[in-house]
Amino acid sequence: HELGNVDTTVLEVVKNNIISVLRSVESQRIINHLVRDDMYSGLKTVEYLYSEGKTVIDKYPTSAVCLFKLINLPKINEKVNRKTGNDVITKVSHMIKDNLSNEYIFVRYNGPKFAIVFSGSDVEGVAQFMEDIKYRVETMKVANKEEKQATARPIPYVIPKINVAITTYYKGTALDGVLSKLEEYLDSTDENESEINYL
Numbered sequence: 001h002e003l004g005n006v007d008t009t010v011l012e013v014v015k016n017n018i019i020s021v022l023r024s025v026e027s028q029r030i031i032n033h034l035v036r037d038d039m040y041s042g043l044k045t046v047e048y049l050y051s052e053g054k055t056v057i058d059k060y061p062t063s064a065v066c067l068f069k070l071i072n073l074p075k076i077n078e079k080v081n082r083k084t085g086n087d088v089i090t091k092v093s094h095m096i097k098d099n100l101s102n103e104y105i106f107v108r109y110n111g112p113k114f115a116i117v118f119s120g121s122d123v124e125g126v127a128q129f130m131e132d133i134k135y136r137v138e139t140m141k142v143a144n145k146e147e148k149q150a151t152a153r154p155i156p157y158v159i160p161k162i163n164v165a166i167t168t169y170y171k172g173t174a175l176d177g178v179l180s181k182l183e184e185y186l187d188s189t190d191e192n193e194s195e196i197n198y199l
Helices: 009-033 052-057 075-078 082-098 122-139 175-188
Strands: 062-070 105-110 113-119 160-171 197-199
Touching: 052 105, 052 113, 062 075, 062 082, 062 122, 062 175, 075 082, 082 113, 082 122, 082 197, 113 122, 122 160, 122 197, 160 175
Parallel strands: 160 197
Antiparallel strands: 062 113, 062 160, 105 113
C-alpha cells in the first residue's frame, strides 16, 4: 500500500509523460523508416532531415538553412517535356552535391523544392556560396530529351532558374517550422522571381 497515499493527479501526469515519450519514440522510428532516395536527384528525401540529418545538424548551436525552388520546372515539364524536366533535376542536384561539404545536408524537399542545411554555418557565410550556385545553375544548359515534338520549332535546350530563401536554425527549435516558413515565403513570391532572400 506504499502508493496508496500518492495524489492521483501526480500519477496521471506521470502516465501522460510516459505515453508522450513512447509516442515520440514511435514517431521517430516511423520517420527513420520513411527515408528513401529520390529517383531523379539521387538525394535523400526530406524525412532524412528529421532523423539522421538532425543528429548532424544539432552538433552545432546554429546552422544556416536554405530552401530553393526550381521556378521554371513546371513550365519545362509542360512546354518541353517531363524527361527534360527530370534531367534538369538530376543535373542541378549533382552539380550542387559535388560542391557541398559532407557536413552539409542536401535533400529533395518536395516537387521543385530542395533544402540545404549548412551545419554550423551562419547566413552571411552561406551567401557567397549560394550566389555562386545560383550563377552555375542559371548558366547551365540542359538538352531537350525529345526534340521530335509536334511543335514547328523544337526547343534545343532549357536553362533552369531558381529562387532561394535562407534563414538561421537554432538548435532545439523546430526544424520543420523553419522549413515551413521558407516554403511559405517561396510559394508566396511571384512565379518569375529569381533572387536570394534572407529571412
